[in-house]
Amino acid sequence: MVRLIALIISIALQVIAAIIALSFVKMTKYRLSWILLSFSFLFMAIRKIIQLWELLRGTPSFTWQMIDEWMGVFISFMIIVGVILIREIFYSLKRAETDRLKTERRVLNAIINTEENEKKRFAKELHDGLGPLLSTVKMSLSALNGKITDPAGIDILQNTNHVVNEAINTIKEISNNLSPHVLTNFGLSSAINAFTSKVNKTRALEIDFKSNMEGVRLDNDKEVVIYRAVCELINNSLIHSGASRVEIELNKHDKFITLQFSDNGRGFDTSILGTEDCKGMGLSNIDTRVKSIDGVFFIESSKGKGTNALIKIIV
Ligand SMILES: Nc1ncnc2c1ncn2[C@@H]1O[C@H](COP(=O)(O)OP(=O)(O)O)[C@@H](O)[C@H]1O
Ligand SMILES: [Mg+2]
Numbered sequence: 001m002v003r004l005i006a007l008i009i010s011i012a013l014q015v016i017a018a019i020i021a022l023s024f025v026k027m028t029k030y031r032l033s034w035i036l037l038s039f040s041f042l043f044m045a046i047r048k049i050i051q052l053w054e055l056l057r058g059t060p061s062f063t064w065q066m067i068d069e070w071m072g073v074f075i076s077f078m079i080i081v082g083v084i085l086i087r088e089i090f091y092s093l094k095r096a097e098t099d100r101l102k103t104e105r106r107v108l109n110a111i112i113n114t115e116e117n118e119k120k121r122f123a124k125e126l127h128d129g130l131g132p133l134l135s136t137v138k139m140s141l142s143a144l145n146g147k148i149t150d151p152a153g154i155d156i157l158q159n160t161n162h163v164v165n166e167a168i169n170t171i172k173e174i175s176n177n178l179s180p181h182v183l184t185n186f187g188l189s190s191a192i193n194a195f196t197s198k199v200n201k202t203r204a205l206e207i208d209f210k211s212n213m214e215g216v217r218l219d220n221d222k223e224v225v226i227y228r229a230v231c232e233l234i235n236n237s238l239i240h241s242g243a244s245r246v247e248i249e250l251n252k253h254d255k256f257i258t259l260q261f262s263d264n265g266r267g268f269d270t271s272i273l274g275t276e277d278c279k280g281m282g283l284s285n286i287d288t289r290v291k292s293i294d295g296v297f298f299i300e301s302s303k304g305k306g307t308n309a310l311i312k313i314i315v
Pocket of ligand 1: 236237240241263265266267268278279280281282283284307
């Protein structure tokens, strides 16, 4: 009696499992794996029905027992093939995900490159277009020197000279910020060095920069991404942290490059990043840009404990 109940329950359960698996067949566009698994459950149920039939008859028949055993073998075979095919589905999903990430990175890279090229073009236009015009104005003003004797005129001339000099310097500055010529000509280490020296001169912050990469050149996009990241991190320390000291280390290892950054400022709660409370884009831009060159960016900070950041890229 107990066996009879067990058989009836397992028949019911296997029929339910077969129906559920059959409903997946449609959803997965008739994938063979689901068809095989559905049939396996169906055959399991049939097997149990045979066993039930045998039990009710009371006298076991050799033929039916043989059919039952061979159905067991057949079911196992179908399950193995079905499971292998399901494994293939997971592999292809994983491949699709990797392809999607690769495409995403390529698109990001293209956007960043276009942006950098535009900046370069703009910097060149400013430097080569407006620069010479202002230099000509400066030369014309020098030609006036000595020709104006009226003290008010001399005053105006001196003032104009001063303004033109300011304009020439500002253009150089803007053009250099848009596309740092030290980065293009001498590489990452020199460009960071030049930038940190400039900040050190203002005495707003003391930056200690160390690197084992003097004279080492990387792909242009990698240099640009790391350089922009360093500028943003320093900028954040200047604006938000109240720090007195920043330490930066740029090192080349066997297969990768690391940039370590730390300030001794007030720190912040990093859980705000990426939420509504954080309006700024600086850190998320670093993250996006670093990802576009297959790198990783970590930032670690807590109130009162300063801020540390790490960028790691493969070369
Ligand atoms: N070095 C730092 N020290 C203290 N707070 C920081 C530091 N860097 C970032 N933050 C905090 O994280 C926020 C987000 O920074 P960021 O994404 O660069 O945007 P933004 O600088 O435009 O505000 C900042 O508004 C600031 O509150
Ligand atoms: Mg910022």
